[in-house]
Amino acid sequence: MAALMGICIVNVPFMALPVEASLVPPSAALDQVVAFLVEALFQAKFFLLFSFLFGWSLHQQAQSAQRKGVSFNRRQTRRLSGLAVLGALHAVLVFNGDILLLYALLGLVIWPLRQRDPATLMRIALTMVPLGAASLTTLGILLPDTLSSSTTLGAGYWEATRTRWLDWPGTFAFLLLFQGPLAFAAFASGLAAAKSGFFDTPLNRGRVSLNTGLPWLIFFGVTFNLYYAAAMSWVIPPEQGLHSLAGLVVLVLGAPLLSAAYLGLLLKLTERYTLPHWLIRAGCNSLSVYVLQGILAGAVFGGYGLGLFGTMGQGALFFVAIAVAVLSMAIVSVLAKRFKRGPLEALLRAWTYGGRP
Structure with missing residues (x-):
């Protein structure tokens, strides 16, 4: 579910703002900070x-x-x-x-x-x-x-x-x-x-190696992604040579390293804490959650819904994205509890196995 939350945080601004907004830095300080943090900590990490x-x-x-x-x-x-x-x-x-x-x-x-x-x-x-x-x-x-x-x-x-x-x-x-x-x-x-x-098992060789290397994954993952975010968010001015292109290329190392660090941290959390049943049900039906996120965001920002397209900055959109993600998980969890699967999982399963939804 962390992956779906991160994906929603990245996707919502693309549904809520004109593309031109990504080509210039936000004017408000809060929006600049949030845009930078999303680039550094979320962009291209959770989809991995x-x-x-x-x-x-x-x-x-x-x-x-x-x-x-x-x-x-x-x-x-x-x-x-x-x-x-x-x-x-x-x-x-x-x-x-x-x-x-x-x-x-x-x-x-x-x-x-x-x-x-x-x-x-x-x-x-x-x-x-x-x-x-x-x-x-x-x-x-x-x-x-x-x-x-x-x-x-x-x-x-x-x-x-x-x-x-x-x-x-x-x-x-x-x-x-x-x-x-x-x-x-x-x-x-x-x-x-x-x-x-x-x-x-936590004693699996790969798990042990991931835990051992976790500090280095965090250090290099954060370092590379901070540079990427600085280049993409105009902290480093575009006039400064090839920093924008270099920052984009650095992502090919930074994104997998930080994603691996997130995986290690999430596994540590699940070893210590038990997730609520509704989150587990939503996680087992991630296809429906993913699509519902887009449907709900469209209802908020599209002219056919609340029509809030282009009215919010990155700071507000961060919290809207969290709300959309949580609501999507809750709705799909309820449906999965009632019908055993999310609607799209049932449909895809029926097609895969040649049966009925």
Whole structure:
């Protein structure tokens, strides 16, 4: 659920502000501070935790299919195709920064690697670092051309949907460059973790190594991400040479390091404290929570809802995002308690297994 909370904090400003707002520093001091902290501590970190769990789930589904003596290939083909359709609909109807279609495409690439041993999978994940650096360098050069200047999200629903449709190719290109290599690295790492029993016991070798290296992960992760945030939030003036481009490229190291630190800290917390049942239910139905976040944010900021698009600064949006995330979790938890699964999980499961929702 921490991953979904972090994703919501990052996504809400993209739904609440015109794109032009990301190209200039906020005028209010509070907004500047919050924008900086979101860049440093949230941007590109929590989607990696989400991606890590996606890779982990691949192994769990393969094991389930093996136990039941059914074809995993058939199941996975249907699951990824269903996820792609849901992603496309989500991008056009709700939020064109959708990540589900990208996950479906990357799922096709990680699929043939599921038989590799954990060490090989981790080496594959490491090869994504130079690829990610090249991808982010390309993005840094093309960034002005990949961002849309549309501000019609404050208009009616169908006009906003038309805008999302027209903007989607550019937005997806941005996501592919910004998130693609790092997400695939997280897929491979999550698959390796599942195969090595990472979550089975605190004495697992990987868990012990993560705990041992946690101080260094925090130190270097925070350091790299502070530089990234300084370059992206105009703390370092754009006129200062290539700092903006360097800050973007540094993210390829900073984001995975800080995400790994977050994972270690979250595991320590769960070893000490028991999560409330409603949060656990929401966490087991993350697809529905993720999509509902966008629906609720659209209802708040879209012209077809409260029409608050462009009326709040980054400081206020931070708390709105938390409220949206918590409300989404609560609603999905109630639905999951009543119907055993979230609505989208039931739909995707029915398509995957060829049954009825």
